Amino acid sequence: MIVFYVLFYIFVVVILVQLFFYAYVFSKVKQKSHSNISTDRPFISVIVCAKNEANNLEKFLPSILNQDYPDFEVVLINDSSTDGTLRVMERFKAMHSNIKIVNVKNIEAFWGNKKYALTLGIKAATHNHLLFTDADCKPVSNQWIAEMSRCFSKDHRIVLGYGAYAKVKKSFINKLIRFDTLMTAVQYFSYSRLGQPFMGVGRNLAYTKELFFEARGFMDHMHIKSGDDDLFVNQIATAENTVICLSKNSFTESPSKKSYSDWIIQKRRHITTAKHYKLRHKAMLTLFYLSQFLFLTLSIALISTLFYWEVVVGLISLRYIVLFITLTLAAKKLEEKDLIPLFPILEIFLIVSQFSIFIKNLISKPNRWK
Incomplete structure (x- = not known):
């Protein structure tokens, strides 16, 4: 007893x-967004790192290129793809003058390391304000760049956005994945509001190039293949330099995994980085x-x-x-x-x-x- x-x-x-x-x-998360939103419209470099993403670039890249924003470039990073990714990038570049391509080839020291490819893309970016998303993501509106960029200020050099997954009717696994994404977002948004930002998601994340190099880029965790988004934010984010963006027009959307086993594999990769967070x-x-x-x-x-x-x-x-x-x-x-x-x-x-x-x-x- x-x-x-x-x-x-x-x-x-x-x-x-x-x-x-x-x-x-x-x-x-239920509180209103910060009131000190900037009215400036800084030049933006949108960075998309792609590895074997030819089909996704065909489908989702137009939603980035059609953004209603006066001054932005799109830096497309081809991370040693073996499909038609580079050809797709070159075709879009021929039609859009604001596209820059960074073609990354594997080297022995950084074989298959996304952080190496991203570093080269960041170095090639023309502008100081960087906005990141994935090749299989699309902004939910043409105001994505505008809404995320408005959150930058003299003090706020990191902007945490929401990367949703597309809804699939009558799919329980889709709802489970989206619930997990909701819970993750509730946590990193809430802790940021409490002055303890600890992660962001690469599907919708912004920070300045200046801050990236001040932090020595990914060098402190380059040996860890995962964590180009959450580990980097965990390393450099503070109560003073981080802000969240909850505007509905700032969200991005990606297709979710279709099977439970595929989602578990993806989730396992994401969770492994957590052991490298600050204590x-x-x-x-x-x-x-x-x-x-x-x-x-x-x-x-x-x-x-x-x-x-x-x-x-x-x-x-x-x-x-x-x-x-x-x-x-x-x-x-x-x-x-x-x-x-x-x-x-x-x-x-x-x-x-x-x-x-x-x-x-x-x-x-x-x-x-x-």
Whole structure:
């Protein structure tokens, strides 16, 4: 019987931790954007790094080239592709004078390293303000560059944007991927608002070329093949130099993985970089994910034994009420409203998936980049 008392009190602590995150930390996404938006329209270099992305460039590059912005160039980086990527780039360049191509060939020291290719592209960029996206991404509006660039200021030299995944009707895996993306965004937006920015996503990220070279580029983690976006932001972002952009016109959208197994492989690659975050960031992320796992397992254990079941059910209900309030506001802000009715189910699947990924990553290391 004493075991059940111990589990019950651990459960109470876990609920308090969860309420702290959902009621306080994650509530920051619902707040209005910063009021000190710049009216300047700086010259922008949009950077797209592509490896074997011929088809995606054909499909998505026009949405970048058709942006309603007076002064921007598009730097296309061909990272040692073996398909028709370079030919597609050259064809677009023949039609658009604001395209610059950087053709990267593998060298032994940086074989298959996306950071090396990105570094060459950044060096080739004409302008100081850099805006990054992926070859399979498209801005949701022709105001993407305008909205992201407005967030730059004398102090704000990093802009964190939202990179959504396209909705697929009647697809549970698509909803799970989008829920995971929503939860990730809620975290990095909220922590940035709290003065603790810790990551960004390369699908929609901006920073200055000047800041990149002040930080010695990717040199501090060049040996780690992943993390050209989140590790770099984790390294250089501060409360003073980072701002978030929540304007709906600033979002980008990418096609999501179609199968659960493909998504798990992608997710494993992304998660491996987290162990290289700063200690305080690893601690806060670990605390949240551990509390998620303990909430699920202890809820099942205590309800199945009916130990103090009235209190347990009450605490679970309180936790879900707070979760629904916070995530509903965030989902509306980030245009993910269709996920709201499925929050409890999606959360359970996500917790189980994350635990599975954790075990798999302990056994073997995933690969990175194409």
